[in-house]
Amino acid sequence: MVKFYENAFSYDYQWPAVTLAYFLRYPNPYSTHVISTDTLASELDPVTGNLHLTRLHLKRGKLPASVARFLPKIKESYILEHSVVDVKNQRLETETRNLDWEGVLSVVESQVYTPSAERTTRDGKTDVQTIVRFESRLGSGKVVKDVEEKRGFFSNWTTGSVQRSIELVGVRRMREGLGRSREGMKVVLEQLRERGMVGV
Amino acid sequence: MSASIDPECSEKKERYDTCFIKWYSEKYLRGESQTDECKDLFKEYQICLNKALKSKGIDAMIEEARKTSPNNDNAKHG
Numbered sequence: 226m227v228k229f230y231e232n233a234f235s236y237d238y239q240w241p242a243v244t245l246a247y248f249l250r251y252p253n254p255y256s257t258h259v260i261s262t263d264t265l266a267s268e269l270d271p272v273t274g275n276l277h278l279t280r281l282h283l284k285r286g287k288l289p290a291s292v293a294r295f296l297p298k299i300k301e302s303y304i305l306e307h308s309v310v311d312v313k314n315q316r317l318e319t320e321t322r323n324l325d326w327e328g329v330l331s332v333v334e335s336q337v338y339t340p341s342a343e344r345t346t347r348d349g350k351t352d353v354q355t356i357v358r359f360e361s362r363l364g365s366g367k368v369v370k371d372v373e374e375k376r377g378f379f380s381n382w383t384t385g386s387v388q389r390s391i392e393l394v395g396v397r398r399m400r401e402g403l404g405r406s407r408e409g410m411k412v413v414l415e416q417l418r419e420r421g422m423v424g425v
Numbered sequence: 426m427s428a429s430i431d432p433e434c435s436e437k438k439e440r441y442d443t444c445f446i447k448w449y450s451e452k453y454l455r456g457e458s459q460t461d462e463c464k465d466l467f468k469e470y471q472i473c474l475n476k477a478l479k480s481k482g483i484d485a486m487i488e489e490a491r492k493t494s495p496n497n498d499n500a501k502h503g
Contacts, residue, residue, distance in 0.1 A: 271459070281478075324487065
């Protein structure tokens with residue numbers, strides 16, 4: 226079972242500043258659950274001039290009780306982020322996905338940042354398209370077998386209904402999380418503006 | 426700046442991050458750079474980081490994820 230969540234949003238800042246804020250978005254007052262961020266790879270494509278970055282975030286898990294009762298305690302989770310900056314065409318593509326418990330709930334968030342066609346008099350705007358793909362693979366194949374062998378906590382549930390409720394909670398949490406990450410980006414953008422770094 | 430997964434690497438990470446952000450905002454975004462100028466600092470940081478990832482046992486998980494990513498760029502450029 227797969228669920229999608231789509232969203233469009235604009236920041237009142239120019240594209241270069243928004244991309245900088247993306248890489249500087251942690252820490253911010255809305256990201257207290259993010260423990261660490263590390264860069265795993267940074268490569269400049271000599272042909273296209275595109276910048277490829279891979280980063281690893283460690284987040285404190287905050288599962289709602291309705292999901293937590295199905296799952297073993299998840300205290301921390303790893304998020305892998307891959308982004309490509311195409312500076313010539315002013316396009317930033319990002320993809321983040323959870324690494325652990327992927328078999329229980331896989332969440333892949335893809336975003337595209339481009340300059341907005343609609344321009345205000347003073348500053349440009351940046352559009353962000355977000356697509357989040359949720360998939361609970363419980364009950365399909367090897368992963369769940371491993372999980373069952375480890376904990377045996379699904380014996381009384383039909384996997385279909387468990388999958389559905391995990392996905393539903395996942396979508397709701399994502400919607401809340403997206404709002405918070407947007408607010409966090411705005412704080413970072415405001416800081417960049419104060420430091421005179423927005424006109425990059 | 427954000428913290429590193431291993432406090433031992435924080436100093437090296439901060440030096441690299443500072444270099445990267447300066448290069449990214451002052452050169453790359455202006456189309457003035459075709460080379461990554463923070464490579465040496467990145468290498469030092471990676472030596473520390475890779476040790477930390479290995480000792481936490483998450484290096485294999487990351488490797489696997491990068492191979493199977495829905496975005497094939499990961500495999501190509503990882």
